[in-house]
Amino acid sequence: MAPTSYSHELRGNVAVEYRQFFKDGFENQFNNNVSLSAQPEYFHQWDNGDQLITFTPFARLDQRDDERTHFDIRELSWLGVYGFGELRLGIRKLFWGVTESQHLVDIINQTDFVENIDGEDKLGQPMINAAFIQDWGTVDLYVLTGFRERTFPGAQGRPRSQLIVDKNLTEYESSDEEKHIDFAARYYHYIGVWEFGVSHFYGTSRDPNLIPTLNTQNEAVLKPFYPIINQTSLDLQAILSNWLLKLELISRDGQDKDYGRYSAATGGFEYTVVGIFKTIADLGIISEYLYDERGSDADPGSVMASPFQNDLFLGARLALNDVQSTAVLAGLIIDLDRGDRFYNIEAERRLGDAWKLSLEARVFALLDETNPLRDFNNDDYAQLNLEWFF
Numbered sequence: 001m002a003p004t005s006y007s008h009e010l011r012g013n014v015a016v017e018y019r020q021f022f023k024d025g026f027e028n029q030f031n032n033n034v035s036l037s038a039q040p041e042y043f044h045q046w047d048n049g050d051q052l053i054t055f056t057p058f059a060r061l062d063q064r065d066d067e068r069t070h071f072d073i074r075e076l077s078w079l080g081v082y083g084f085g086e087l088r089l090g091i092r093k094l095f096w097g098v099t100e101s102q103h104l105v106d107i108i109n110q111t112d113f114v115e116n117i118d119g120e121d122k123l124g125q126p127m128i129n130a131a132f133i134q135d136w137g138t139v140d141l142y143v144l145t146g147f148r149e150r151t152f153p154g155a156q157g158r159p160r161s162q163l164i165v166d167k168n169l170t171e172y173e174s175s176d177e178e179k180h181i182d183f184a185a186r187y188y189h190y191i192g193v194w195e196f197g198v199s200h201f202y203g204t205s206r207d208p209n210l211i212p213t214l215n216t217q218n219e220a221v222l223k224p225f226y227p228i229i230n231q232t233s234l235d236l237q238a239i240l241s242n243w244l245l246k247l248e249l250i251s252r253d254g255q256d257k258d259y260g261r262y263s264a265a266t267g268g269f270e271y272t273v274v275g276i277f278k279t280i281a282d283l284g285i286i287s288e289y290l291y292d293e294r295g296s297d298a299d300p301g302s303v304m305a306s307p308f309q310n311d312l313f314l315g316a317r318l319a320l321n322d323v324q325s326t327a328v329l330a331g332l333i334i335d336l337d338r339g340d341r342f343y344n345i346e347a348e349r350r351l352g353d354a355w356k357l358s359l360e361a362r363v364f365a366l367l368d369e370t371n372p373l374r375d376f377n378n379d380d381y382a383q384l385n386l387e388w389f390f
Contacts, residue, residue, distance in 0.1 A: 012040035012056075015387040023378040025158050033158070035062040039074070050081040056093075056124075060115070065157035068114040074124045085133035091124040096186070096199060098237040098246045099266045101288045101313035101333060105233040105248045107201050108184060110148040117159060117362075117376075118344075123148045137189030144182035147204045149224070159362075159379030165210060166221040172204065173227045173254075180204050180228075196236045205229040205255055229254035244270040246288070256294065264292040268313070284317035286331070295337075307372045310336045324350045338368035358385040 019033045037060040044053045056075040062068035077090030097103040102119070109122035128143040152165035174180040182203020189196065208224035215221045233250040247267035256262060268288030276283045290308035315331030326349040333342040343363040350356050361382040366374045 006046045007044070009043040009045075010040065011390060012038070013387045013389045014038045015385055017383060017385045019158075019381050019383045021158055021379060021381045023380060025378050026160075026162060029156055029158055030064055033062065033064045035060055035068065037061075052079040053077070054079070065114070065154050067152065067154035068157055070114065070151065072112065072123050074122075076124070085138070086129075086131040088127070088129040088131075091126050092129065093122050093124055095122075096197060096233075096235060097248055098235050099248050099268070099288055100246075100270070100286055100315060101290060101331070102266050102308060103248070104250045104264055104266055105197070105199065105235045107199075107206055107231060107233070108142065108144070110150055110206050112151050114151040114153055114157065123151070137187055140184075140186040140188070142182075142184040142186075144184065144203060147178040147180060147182070147226070149178070149226075150206070150208055152224075159376045159381070161210075161222065161375040163212060163220055163222045165224060166215050167224065169213065169215060169221070169223040170208075171223065171225045173225070174204060178204075193240060194236065194238045196234065199231075199233045199235075201229070201231045201233075203228065207255065209255070227254050227257070242272045242274065244272070246270070259294050262292070262294050266290050266308075270317070280321045282319045282321060284319075286313070286315035286317060288313040290333070307335075308333070312336055326350075335368070335371070338371060340368055340371050341365040342373075354389050356387045356389070358387070359383070360385070 015037045017035045017037065021031045024031065037058070039056065039058045042055040045051070054075050054077050056073070057071070058074050059071045060068060073091050074093050075091055077088055077092045080087045093109050095103075095106055096108070097105040108127075109125045111119050112121040112123050113119075115121035125144060125148065126146040128145065130141045132139045132141075149167060149170060152167065153160040155164055172178070172180070180203060182201070184199065184201045184203075186197055186199040204226050205228070208226050210222040211225055213221060213223045229252055231250055231252045233248070235249075236245075236247045238245045246269065247265070249263070249265045249267075251261060251263045253261040266288055268286065270284050270286045273283045273285070275281070290311040290313060292309040295309050312334045313331060314334070315329065318328045320326040326347075328345070328347040330345045332344075335341075342365070343361075345361045346359070348356060348358040359382070363380045364373065364376045366377050368374070
């Protein structure tokens with residue numbers, strides 16, 4: 001009998017975050033905020049690497065917003081490797097998609113909106129996942145056993161809409177509510193320089209429709225409503241020398257009852273200038289187009305759901321390729337119909353072997369009253385994040 005090997009690994013990070021807002025917000029809001037976060041990761045591997053347990057909890061303590069003070073299990077899963085491929089059970093976090101400006105295809109995990117409005121922070125999702133890995137591609141089948149509501153800022157949280165989202169009023173299209181079982185399937189493969197994924201999701205939408213209403217105190221609030229949807233999607237990318245081509249395309253039914261089935265897409269390119277100005281630094285030029293066929297009819301009666309119907313993203317990514325891994329990403333989203341602007345910059349640099357300093361800044365120039373994000377106009381901010389890795 002072959003010997004069975006075991007290995008354990010514990011790593012993670014602890015961070016302090018400071019946010020400074022440049023304009024006064026709504027009543028009882030502050031212009032600065034400090035928070036602490038921790039995300040350890042534990043791995044246990046045995047059976048010669050064919051079985052693995054991963055545990056990744058996350059916690060944040062926020063100075064101002066009780067809703068942002070929260071705990072979540074990002075991952076608590078078991079992985080087994082077999083002849084057909086892989087089997088995973090438990091809570092997981094996974095990402096689908098290729099584009100920079102928005103992630104239409106990424107639908108499995110719920111957005112942790114109190115962490116960041118960019119939609120890249122996700123809550124852990126309970127699931128059963130079987131991956132069939134063959135020479136002709138990989139087929140993933142998912143049974144998603146339990147729904148997670150989106151997190152939203154409280155009264156003192158920033159950035160947020162003027163009306164507070166009241167999760168006590170949450171409604172579902174399914175009578176099973178958060179116990180509804182969702183299903184998803186995905187086929188991934190590559191042909192030459194082309195990589196592509198074709199996916200389908202059926203279940204409770206991760207995007208709530210936010211409906212203005214009155215709560216039990218007769219206050220105007222937003223009520224989350226989670227419909228049952230079907231979404232078919234394609235994500236595609238190709239590396240052609242210094243060019244990276246990207247496309248995400250979805251067809252969704254059930255989200256917007258008035259409009260019916262609709263399509264949305266994000267696509268573009270990133271061109272990398274290697275060794276700019278005869279240095280070791282690389283500069284990537286990014287351009288993407290964001291489209292939703294519903295146009296101005298998108299998301300009737302809904303707030304903060306999909307403001308990008310005919311928009312252009314322009315950005316640049318600078319990687320200094322130095323010992324400190326210094327990198328900067330700057331971008332601008334232009335609404336081609338309304339003239340609105342959304343500016344974003346992200347920068348990071350390692351400090352020694354165990355520390356990293358990150359900067360994030362966002363500026364909203366939303367002039368049109370029909371923009372779902374118009375309430376963020378006073379929420380321009382800069383954020384510093386200092387992380388210690390262990």
